[in-house]
Amino acid sequence: MSVKLELYRVFKEVAEAGNISVAAKNLYISQSAVSQSIKQLETALQARLFSRSPRGVSLTGEGQLLYDYVRSALGLLATGEDKLSQAQQLMLGTLVIGASDTVTGQFLTPYLESFHRLHPGIRLKIISGRSAKVLSLLRSGSVDIAFASTPAERERLEAWPCFSTHSVFVAGSGYGCDFDHVYTREEIAAFPLILLERKASSRGFLEQDFLRCGVTLTPEIELSSRSLLVTLAKIGLGVAGVTLEFVQDALSSGEIRLLKTDFTIPARSVEMCTLVDVAPTAAAGAFMEMVQAGAEKEILRPAETGE
Template sequence: MISKLDLYKVFCQVGKDKSFSKAAKALYMTQPAVSQAMKQLENELEIRLFNRTPKGVSFTNEGHLLFEYVQSAINLIETGEEKILEFKNLTTGELKIGVGDTISRHFLLPYLETFHNRYPNIKFKIVNGTTLEMCSLLKSGGIDVAICNFPIEDPSLEQIPCLDIHDIFVCGQEYKNELNEPLSLERITTFPLILLEPKSNSRKYIEDYIRSKGIQIEPEFELGSHDLLLEFAKINLGIACVTKEFSMEYLDNGLLYEIKLTESIPKRSVGVCFLESVPLSPASMKFVEVIEGK
């Protein structure tokens, strides 16, 4: 049996053409099939929709009223299908990305440029926050993908590492003169330490690693951004734990100096993550491919 939606599509076509035979031709149906479909619709609604004459058909008052509503509904459905096609073809849409300021500046920007050049009609919405906040937004649907510091201990998230990063300790000129040989982590903790705030995933990684060695850590300063770590260390307020790959401008220009350790901190990574149980939108999928270098 023909579906109710299909019945209404036939109904609209008959109304436009004012003829069963013309509607049948437009819909690639037989004239008897169109006639039978309209009888079915009238029976289901228990009302006559058409006046049938040898010259064709015309609406009854009830049929004309129904036509106005059904035509609007069909047009909305067709518009929705067109919009879906546009999203699939990436000719429109919005991509919501969660990322921290430091990763945005030192990692994400070139990929945004590449993606925008390929798909200029996709709009960006960039949401800033910590890794923990990004994970929460992913689960609530506030963002499509997040660019985060790994590791993330959350089995509901798909995680794709993209860049290896290394945590190092740096200092300004005054401390450099004191530190002429490699230091142990235990010795490092005797200096005034400058670290990110506790809710940062980077801070948690460093703190967990140092404590795994049986060493307690009590920072002198806890700051909200990586750039502030660099600036505080530059003016000799203490020794800062920073991401080497995001600090090269300071290191290369001699504004800060890397402190050699007797034991290097294991590398970690920056990458893209998204909900494992929810399919990515076409725009999100293409964005992940750009970051992966595909």
């Protein structure tokens, strides 16, 4: 069934405004035109999309279902229109990147600096978030490029490995453990553990690896910040599960030390992701080429400490 795109634009505005008169004002059309558009859309789809009340309108269950798809589709269309209008000579435009604060600080900063120096007219926008969030933003068209840890769901994604990460366990240099001892999984699990919160993909990966060997990790402290893992390990609150590549400064200073283990947790990959069915803008393409060239040169190497 074919429905005019403009009807969906009106539907989205009414859904977000919650009021027909406000939507009409925002769209610069009459209230009757808005009402007629909604009626036409409901007739075409054979569904009641809004509940009316003296205070305005609200989405029905069917309306909410449709709205989620319309918002995403119109977002992608708006993004496409915006990108088409940008100059292809990299003189102006916006490049939106989704990445965690850690990946931005530990990996992307040199690329961002070089890109800005080469193309000062391109506005760089960074949206911070964990892997699941930035991939969701990518699929909705809110970011041009997302940096995520080994995406489990690769539908519509094209990904390029940037660098590998390795999960290890560390403790403050004065912590009451034997740094020369080679610990088993069971012994590691018995420590007061400091881990990232459950929604962190690295936490889930670590737990699943232990569970495959019949060992459950029960942390005493769960955090949203990677830097706090190191901070609390330094002051002796427990053993922290961290990413080796992101704690090199603390290891080099001796504030924390690696625990030796008789097992190795499989490496993960931080990947640069784009949508397969959406052509990158000139700015996105140039930034991707820069990162790919750097990744091939292994700019970020796994540290040898503890290997």
